[in-house]
Amino acid sequence: MRMLIPVAVLAAAVPRVAAAAIDFTTHAGMEATCAAQASAGAGKRAGDEDRVAFAICESLSLARDAAAWVARDAQGLRLDDPAERTRVRARLEGYLARVAAVRVALEPVKAKKPLFVIEPGNWAVDFNGDGQVSPAERHFFRTPKRGVAMRPMDIAVDEAQLLEKYASPVILVDQADVHWALAYCNFVEAAMHLVLAYDLTGQGLESLVLVDGARVRKLAYGRLVEGIRQSALLRQSLLRETDDDREWIANPRQVNTSFPLVMDETTFATWGTLLDEVQRLLAGKTLLGGKVDTGELRGLADLSLGLCKPGEGIDVRSLFLDPLPRAMDHAALVSRCAAPTKARPLSGLAALASASLKRHAARAPGEDSGEWTVVRHLYWVN
Helix, strand or coil: CCCHHHHHHHCCEECCCCCCCCCECCHHHHHHHHHHHHHCCHHHCCCHHHHHHHHHHHHHHHHHHHHHHHHHCCCCCCCCCHHHHHHHHHHHHHHHHHHHHHHHHHCCCCCCCCCCEECHHHCCCCCCCCCCCCHHHHCCCCEECCCCCCCCCCCCCCHHHHHHHEECCCEECCHHHHHHHHHHHHHHHHHHHHHHCEEECCCCHHHEEECCHHHHHHHHHHHHHHHHHHHHHHHHHHHHCCCCCCECCCCCCCCCECCCCCCCHHHHHHHHHHHHHHHHHHCCCCEECCECCCCCCCCCCECCCCCCCCCCEECHHHHHHCCCCECCCHHHHHCCEECCCCCCCECCHHHHHHHHHHHHHHCCCCCCCCHHHHHHCHHHCC
């Protein structure tokens, strides 16, 4: 899902380092900026520019550490060994704390004007720590050009073909990008809290048991709700923009963008409705269920994943406020299905997806809209 792009690009909003200019347009500039950030104390990160710079640098450092760990140590993990599992959990707790530090740095940012330019396609990062920068690492932060299939970078093709398909983004970081980053930080924290709230008691996922229910109820749930709120603030911030200068996500009036998806009026409307529906789900005001009319397209048709009887839906909020004692307990999941009522109807997500699919199918060949692509690739716009 190329989740490192959002975290790293997003992390471009932190404190001002006294003697060093912030430069994220070249690899050398990025390295110098991050070295200065590393030597500066947290107390010096008072300005918006420095806060974003810290977030970018810390995100890159975290990505390096995690990728090197996966390449070096994570392949043969024996999670049935309590001592090894304890070490893995400790490492994940450390990663979680670092993501939280990025979020805390970004939360006070209230930029009234653009902060600085970043060109992540110029960064050549040795993620796996082998001392070399492979073509895939050198071009990791490139984004698909408009019209290129939205899938992970095809590293099997030669470098010339790769450069034909992927563009090097140029982004003038502004407040909308900060909301984008904050949403990702909150979603990553929510996922990590959820994972760490459970532990294995034997072999296989069926042995996952709840060890910290409060962590699910308060931390995972709270961060997920805040992530959706930040995504809504992102959308509102984008729609208020009147400039058109090296945007990341562009509103329907902006065209100067490196973003691979077309964000037209219909896309923004669908995105807004989608966020409203998810907020209602998490608040326990609706149930997750219903059939999506997929037409001739293959994909998810039953939003309850086949757990519920026809017409019923899952109480998503209860999965957080009253977490399952055993993560893979099918019967317990089925017990969270409920019949809709006037006070708590089925979510409108199925109808939203069906309508979006129909509009997509009715478009003429070559007619450009990112609406259905955005619905299928929410990780780009969170």
